[in-house]
Amino acid sequence: MKILKGIATAPGIVRGTTCFYSNEIEDTLPHYTVDAQQIPKEINRVKEAFEHARQEMKQVLKTAETQLDKSAVEIFNMHLSILNDPSLLESISEFIKERKVNAEHAVNDIFEQYIKKYEIKSEHFRELIHDFVDTRNRLLHSFNIETGKFKCPVGIRGPVIVAAKRLTPSMVLSIPRKNVLAFVSEEGGFTSHATILARSHGVPIIFGIQVEKELDCGMEVIVDGSAGKVIIAPDRKTEEYYARKMQGREKKKDFCEVRKSLSSRTKSGKRIKLKLNISTPGEFSFAKELVHDGVGLLRTEFLFMERNRPPTEEEQYRMYKRILDENGDKPVVVRVLDIGSDKMPLYFKISGIMNLDLGLRGAMAVEKFPHIYLTQMKALLRANVSSNLCLLYPMVSDLNDLKTFRNVLSAAKRALKKEKVNIDAMKIKEGVMIETPAAAMMVETLLEKVDFVNIGSNDLLQYTLATSRGSTEVEERYHILHPALLKMIEMIAREGKKAGKEVCLCGEIASFEEFYPLLLKIGLKSFSVAASKFSDLKCELLHLQQLRDKKLITEFYKLESKEQIDEYFKRFI
Numbered sequence: 001m002k003i004l005k006g007i008a009t010a011p012g013i014v015r016g017t018t019c020f021y022s023n024e025i026e027d028t029l030p031h032y033t034v035d036a037q038q039i040p041k042e043i044n045r046v047k048e049a050f051e052h053a054r055q056e057m058k059q060v061l062k063t064a065e066t067q068l069d070k071s072a073v074e075i076f077n078m079h080l081s082i083l084n085d086p087s088l089l090e091s092i093s094e095f096i097k098e099r100k101v102n103a104e105h106a107v108n109d110i111f112e113q114y115i116k117k118y119e120i121k122s123e124h125f126r127e128l129i130h131d132f133v134d135t136r137n138r139l140l141h142s143f144n145i146e147t148g149k150f151k152c153p154v155g156i157r158g159p160v161i162v163a164a165k166r167l168t169p170s171m172v173l174s175i176p177r178k179n180v181l182a183f184v185s186e187e188g189g190f191t192s193h194a195t196i197l198a199r200s201h202g203v204p205i206i207f208g209i210q211v212e213k214e215l216d217c218g219m220e221v222i223v224d225g226s227a228g229k230v231i232i233a234p235d236r237k238t239e240e241y242y243a244r245k246m247q248g249r250e251k252k253k254d255f256c257e258v259r260k261s262l263s264s265r266t267k268s269g270k271r272i273k274l275k276l277n278i279s280t281p282g283e284f285s286f287a288k289e290l291v292h293d294g295v296g297l298l299r300t301e302f303l304f305m306e307r308n309r310p311p312t313e314e315e316q317y318r319m320y321k322r323i324l325d326e327n328g329d330k331p332v333v334v335r336v337l338d339i340g341s342d343k344m345p346l347y348f349k350i351s352g353i354m355n356l357d358l359g360l361r362g363a364m365a366v367e368k369f370p371h372i373y374l375t376q377m378k379a380l381l382r383a384n385v386s387s388n389l390c391l392l393y394p395m396v397s398d399l400n401d402l403k404t405f406r407n408v409l410s411a412a413k414r415a416l417k418k419e420k421v422n423i424d425a426m427k428i429k430e431g432v433m434i435e436t437p438a439a440a441m442m443v444e445t446l447l448e449k450v451d452f453v454n455i456g457s458n459d460l461l462q463y464t465l466a467t468s469r470g471s472t473e474v475e476e477r478y479h480i481l482h483p484a485l486l487k488m489i490e491m492i493a494r495e496g497k498k499a500g501k502e503v504c505l506c507g508e509i510a511s512f513e514e515f516y517p518l519l520l521k522i523g524l525k526s527f528s529v530a531a532s533k534f535s536d537l538k539c540e541l542l543h544l545q546q547l548r549d550k551k552l553i554t555e556f557y558k559l560e561s562k563e564q565i566d567e568y569f570k571r572f573i
């Protein structure tokens with residue numbers, strides 16, 4: 001038996017056969033030189049390939065639109081904008097002229113240059129690499145070059161555990177859902193486009209596994225998404241352990257199915273607020289079928305990304321109105337645009353030396369781009385017809401930051417008054433994200449001025465540990481529930497209780513059921529999780545016996561390493 005330990009990205013347990021999916025260009029990519037007279041012909045071949053890829057892309061987009069797969073639509077729009085970029089075609093043509101090489105060679109080399117350029121930039125730009133890889137592959141496909149395929153026939157017959165160096169959006173979308181048991185990759189990140197799409201398959205995902213070194217096509221393995229483990233040739237005891245777990249899960253599912261119309265609670269009947277994080281429009285459709293306690297975090301960044309200019313007030317109004325109306329009887333917490341390294345629209349012109357994680361965030365971004373925030377607030381105020389809007393301000397560290405956001409809100413109200421637009425401004429609740437150590441330390445003061453707080457554990461962890469989030473190296477080193485983070489969360493929950501105001505945990509750690517005994521014990525009662533995770537968690541809560549053991553918390557605070565923390569949570573898995 002061999003256990004490969006990676007980074008748990010989406011939970012679930014499956015047993016199955018591995019199959020490699022490769023996005024790498026096969027050795028068959030032709031490289032040859034051409035003489036001067038053939039240059040125009042090669043450039044023409046490139047133009048034709050671009051046109052072919054564009055037509056294909058439009059077709060794919062149409063399908064994604066009819067399937068109402070909004071996140072796929074956004075991603076494919078991004079790919080189309082790469083194909084429509086005239087400077088790209090120009091660089092490839094220049095390359096052919098200068099080097100006198102064939103079209104395929106030039107396309108591949110220029111894309112490689114872009115990919116390398118983005119590899120050394122921040123996380124957000126690195127995310128673009130996948131978009132470039134996908135677009136390049138589509139172009140090469142137009143030259144009849146094989147890109148992206150299963151390396152063994154079992155993958156075509158499926159379902160399999162898909163192993164890949166890295167997941168790309170088109171790869172995730174081109175493999176039929178019924179053929180995927182799990183995704184296992186070497187590179188990845190919790191918030192990458194590909195991961196967002198892969199999560200909607202509802203299968204376990206693990207990254208940080210040396211797939212090429214450790215796995216072969218056709219291997220029988222167990223994937224434990226919650227523990228981030230791939231188990232090769234499990235021994236009998238492990239086999240039995242997982243067989244029992246899988247059986248247990250099926251039983252739990254049947255039990256929960258008949259109770260799905262009830263609100264969320266633990267086994268002992270303690271009511272827990274369970275809300276939804278909405279990060280892409282595609283998740284709206286999920287939300288309608290679930291009995292939830294409202295939207296706990298609407299990440300509005302999706303409206304601003306993958307386009308050439310910010311969305312207009314009207315566009316935003318339509319989107320916000322739709323989601324506020326659809327949840328009319330429930331609160332919808334809408335986070336005001338939160339820019340950062342992982343979510344930076346390209347039309348925000350920011351100097352190259354600015355550190356996108358430690359510079360232009362929260363209130364500072366409001367000061368730099370006041371019109372963008374004013375437009376957003378106006379659209380939100382207009383859309384609040386059902387009076388269920390809760391405004392959430394990101395990256396607030398103190399009262400001064402809060403004031404900056406409030407000033408924009410007041411300016412938006414004034415502007416609408418001038419335009420004679422009636423708004424229901426009285427009923428709007430305001431809250432702040434607690435995602436910097438400063439905000440955690442100031443929470444008592446902040447709670448005096450707002451109606452609720454959301455704990456953004458993703459950022460709170462990165463700023464507490466001084467390590468960037470979403471990078472494989474960092475996630476290999478630290479546990480996502482570090483004792484320092486839990487201490488802060490405990491303090492925030494205590495202050496919330498004292499102030500009689502809601503404290504909702506909306507970071508990724510809220511998606512892991514094994515953390516709940518501890519999270520409930522420190523006083524949290526409200527959580528917000530991705531729509532794809534919601535039903536599983538609600539079901540797990542129904543089976544959760546609250547623990548009376550006081551030592552649970554003190555014991556956790558004494559843990560010294562990631563390994564010890566992993567071991568600690570095993571008892572709850």
Ligand code: PEP
Nearest residue numbers: 435456457458459506507
């Ligand atoms: C967080 O930081 O935990 C959070 C919920 O916000 P985001 O992941 O969008 O930064």
Ligand code: MG
Nearest residue numbers: 435456458459
């Ligand atoms: Mg955050």
